[in-house]
Amino acid sequence: MLLALWELGSRFGLIPERVLAAPSTVAETFWALTVSGELPANLLVSLARAAAGLAIALAVAVSLGLLAGLSRWGETVVDPLMQIKRTIPSLALTPLFIVWFGIGETPKIALIAVATTFPIYLNLFAGVRGIDVRLVEAARSFGLSGWSLVREVILPGALPSFFVGLRYALGVSVLVLVVAEQINAQAGLGHLINNARDFMRTDIIVVCLLVYALLGLGADALVRTLERRALAWRPSLVEQ
Amino acid sequence: MVQPRIRRRAFDTAAVPAVAPSASPSIAPAVKLNGFVRQFGENRVIDGLDLSIAPGEFVALLGASGSGKTTLLRTLAGLDPVGDQDVTTPSTRAVVFQDARLLPWKKVWRNVALGLKDKDVRARAEAALKEVGLGHRLDAWPSTLSGGEAQRTALARALVREPGLLLLDEPFAALDALTRLKMHDLVLNLWNEHRPAVLLVTHDVDEAISLADRVLVLNKGRIAAEEHIALERPRAPDARFQAIRRRLLGHLGVEAPASHEGALIAFPTGEAVQ
Ligand SMILES: Nc1ncnc2c1ncn2[C@@H]1O[C@H](COP(=O)(O)OP(=O)(O)OP(=O)(O)O)[C@@H](O)[C@H]1O
Ligand SMILES: [Mg+2]
Numbered sequence: 001m002l003l004a005l006w007e008l009g010s011r012f013g014l015i016p017e018r019v020l021a022a023p024s025t026v027a028e029t030f031w032a033l034t035v036s037g038e039l040p041a042n043l044l045v046s047l048a049r050a051a052a053g054l055a056i057a058l059a060v061a062v063s064l065g066l067l068a069g070l071s072r073w074g075e076t077v078v079d080p081l082m083q084i085k086r087t088i089p090s091l092a093l094t095p096l097f098i099v100w101f102g103i104g105e106t107p108k109i110a111l112i113a114v115a116t117t118f119p120i121y122l123n124l125f126a127g128v129r130g131i132d133v134r135l136v137e138a139a140r141s142f143g144l145s146g147w148s149l150v151r152e153v154i155l156p157g158a159l160p161s162f163f164v165g166l167r168y169a170l171g172v173s174v175l176v177l178v179v180a181e182q183i184n185a186q187a188g189l190g191h192l193i194n195n196a197r198d199f200m201r202t203d204i205i206v207v208c209l210l211v212y213a214l215l216g217l218g219a220d221a222l223v224r225t226l227e228r229r230a231l232a233w234r235p236s237l238v239e240q
Numbered sequence: 241m242v243q244p245r246i247r248r249r250a251f252d253t254a255a256v257p258a259v260a261p262s263a264s265p266s267i268a269p270a271v272k273l274n275g276f277v278r279q280f281g282e283n284r285v286i287d288g289l290d291l292s293i294a295p296g297e298f299v300a301l302l303g304a305s306g307s308g309k310t311t312l313l314r315t316l317a318g319l320d321p322v323g324d325q326d327v328t329t330p331s332t333r334a335v336v337f338q339d340a341r342l343l344p345w346k347k348v349w350r351n352v353a354l355g356l357k358d359k360d361v362r363a364r365a366e367a368a369l370k371e372v373g374l375g376h377r378l379d380a381w382p383s384t385l386s387g388g389e390a391q392r393t394a395l396a397r398a399l400v401r402e403p404g405l406l407l408l409d410e411p412f413a414a415l416d417a418l419t420r421l422k423m424h425d426l427v428l429n430l431w432n433e434h435r436p437a438v439l440l441v442t443h444d445v446d447e448a449i450s451l452a453d454r455v456l457v458l459n460k461g462r463i464a465a466e467e468h469i470a471l472e473r474p475r476a477p478d479a480r481f482q483a484i485r486r487r488l489l490g491h492l493g494v495e496a497p498a499s500h501e502g503a504l505i506a507f508p509t510g511e512a513v514q
Contacts, residue, residue, distance in 0.1 A: 134341055137341075138341035139343070139355070141333075141335045142334070152346075156343070235381075
């Protein structure tokens with residue numbers, strides 16, 4: 001309905017091409033960009049950035065989350081730092097990162113990593129702390145200790161909470177990607193958008209926006225699938 | 241670490257009498273506490289307690305709520321620090337808690353195999369689960385088990401280690417009366433089979449008398465009373481049973497009511513599981 005109105009508006013010149021391209025034009029552009037390989041190539045670059053940032057965030061957040069979750073001194077050392085970090089909006093670090101890391105790939109990946117670390121850390125920490133101590137005790141009474149206790153009891157117990165954090169982090173990573181790619185990108189979706197802006201190609205801009213939205217949805221679907229696999233043991237409140 | 245199997249030195253399994261002999265001084269006790277003390281802050285829960293359990297002996301522990309039964313059991317399980325006090329227990333101990341405490345993210349057989357390190361753990365877990373009548377639920381998730389099934393899984397998990405001491409903390413309290421009686425039979429059969437020393441914590445005087453060789457009453461941090469139950473198993477609630485029951489209730493400070501559970505106690509024993 002909205003789409004039809006939009007199409008009609010464009011056809012009759014109510015919505016000028018400069019303001020917003022017609023849906024049909026957008027579809028055509030989407031097809032053209034895909035066939036020419038321009039969209040897939042740039043998408044791949046963006047995905048690689050997000051993946052690199054997330055990988056760093058995962059490694060850091062899981063280490064810190066476990067450290068803080070499993071020991072009192074770990075909590076004393078790590079948690080205040082993370083809470084301070086939380087109060088600084090990650091995107092506000094952009095200028096600083098540009099000064100530190102220049103305008104290449106590093107600041108983009110660093111921004112994504114920094115922004116996604118906290119949600120993963122926080123949820124993992126809460127998950128570890130929220131574990132049922134009676135289960136831990138039972139496992140200890142059957143001879144589990146140290147790393148095997150962490151692997152068999154604490155990590156699986158914290159997993160549901162971890163997934164909440166991961167889902168949130170994936171959403172944030174797309175958001176940060178948009179901003180980070182405004183930094184002099186030579187490739188990637190942001191680069192595509194910047195070029196389109198310079199040539200006032202609203203059709204390309206809309207295509208990129210759609211792809212961003214699809215990325216968000218795709219990320220969510222990915223985590224849901226992982227969750228269903230890893231948490232098969234959980235009786236669900238709602239029938240699948 | 242390979243769990244050492246406890247050799248059954250003290251008893252010949254094939255010739256186990258229906259009534260186990262009480263601790264004879266020539267056999268080194270499986271459990272020994274001398275003047276044991278445990279306190280939380282100012283609250284001295286266990287206060288100079290002496291306890292000795294022979295290998296293969298089935299002991300039931302009664303006591304009012306808050307009298308320290310769980311505290312004692314946790315000490316014997318090695319879950320609480322004992323400081324420099326002398327606590328003798330077998331090296332292999334296994335606990336069945338009131339709530340089954342199965343790990344919900346592990347299939348039933350993996351719960352039973354928890355912490356075992358040999359290569360044929362699956363086979364051992366399977367055998368143990370068959371023994372408790374759960375051979376068909378090996379690959380089920382714990383959340384899909386009934387209360388009785390969960391408790392039997394917990395029992396299998398304890399027995400698969402061939403413990404020298406089996407610690408049961410009100411394992412049947414949450415079960416309905418009929419399931420509880422089936423569990424009693426199961427526990428007796430398993431005990432006859434594996435011959436661990438058993439400490440059963442319970443609130444149920446009838447349960448204690450129908451299962452144990454010896455019933456202890458915990459009060460004010462010590463063993464306040466002791467009854468040897470020299471009755472043949474299975475035990476019917478006959479006059480001797482009732483006499484013991486009255487004495488124990490007296491020790492617990494309860495006026496003995498006329499037994500209303502006679503019909504339940506007389507439930508036929510045998511292969512009632514399943
Ligand atoms: N970790 C603890 N910290 C402080 N006090 C404790 C702790 N554990 C037990 N207690 C106290 O020790 C006393 C004995 O507790 P315990 O759990 O051993 O009782 P119980 O005989 O098992 O009771 P119930 O039959 O209700 O299970 C109680 O007064 C309890 O409040
Ligand atoms: Mg208790």
